[in-house]
Amino acid sequence: MRIGLTGGIGSGKSTVAGFLREAGAAIVDTDVISRALTTPGGAAMPAIAQQFGVEFVTADGALDRDRMRALAFSDTAAKRRLEAILHPLITAEALTQAEAARAPLVVFDVPLLVESGRWRPRVARVLVIDCTVETQRARVLQRPGWTPERVEGALAAQATREARRAAADAVILNDGLPLAALRSEVMSLAARWGCETMTTP
Template sequence: MGAAPRFTVGLTGGIGSGKSTVADLFAARGVSVVDTDQIAHRLTAPGGAAMADIVAQFGPEYADAAGALDRARMRQLVFADAGAKARLEAILHPRIRAETEAATAAASGCYVMLAIPLLVESGTWRARVSRVLAVDCPETVQIARVMARNKLPEAQVRAIMAAQATRQARLDAADDVIVNDAGLAALTPQIDRLHQLYLTFSNGTATNGSQRL
């Protein structure tokens, strides 16, 4: 992160690509994983550091009975109103960056992986990580996974995907790509190979180069 000396990998991918699975597999190999989605959830939980500003900006109806962000209501708003999306990001993004930097500095793993779903969309994260790793799969696979996991209709899944960076934009931004369309048996050797590469980068014994696995 920034001027931090740690070797950091920015992990990204579209909804349903399997980012969490990939992150867990790297974590099992001794990598410190910092998940920006988890940070955002803490910030918007009851008593979370962002909730007072969110309520002040958007109104008390955007907090649920427990005092957490009403995600469904906010999702509807930001999908329909780009200005509201920008106001929400102005509240959340600086806090997410600060917590991510603190977690990176405190990490004890062999290197740090930052799970950043909107890495490409944010425009600023790319300069904050040493390398970008994209988890990729066909869009039909993404849709099927999200429909099964979240019980959402196909039209809603497609709308979420349309609001994210395109598959090609993520691939263009990536230094390394993991293809996640054939189960754990196909995923594991890709992760092992990249983990060894990242260890050499972390130790300062490798030169930069893209890996399309």
């Protein structure tokens, strides 16, 4: 069974992905794929340099992430141009990894699953990790280099809680939940979906 895992920034999605891996799921992390595409020699770099200019490329040939992040948060058209380059490459690599996986559950970890619109038809279930916006802000501000302005920009670029929950087959509310309780919820869900996979003709 193919599962889509998503959640807003600071929701705890990465922690949940780790628990799903512990439960035996294969994790296809689209953020990891995106970073690989934009490292020196990455497949996306020629198109990015052509579209945005060499000022968005570091001396060693990687994407200047800070500069691009600032542009994408402030310019919707630029964000769409970047997505037009990255999304098809990310999707192709993610599906390749999924085909090679040998696990009862394949989990696509996709931060912008709801926003992109391209992932829902590719998965049997969507799991949303949810928490309040106040909790998101507090968690992300603890990360090195994050300012309140940058946090607000990231929140504004993502779908609302309501939109994510509307797209979900299951929601885990990770707000004040002890880590052991979060793990228990994830393991229970993984077991249930794994059993569904084994009993589906």
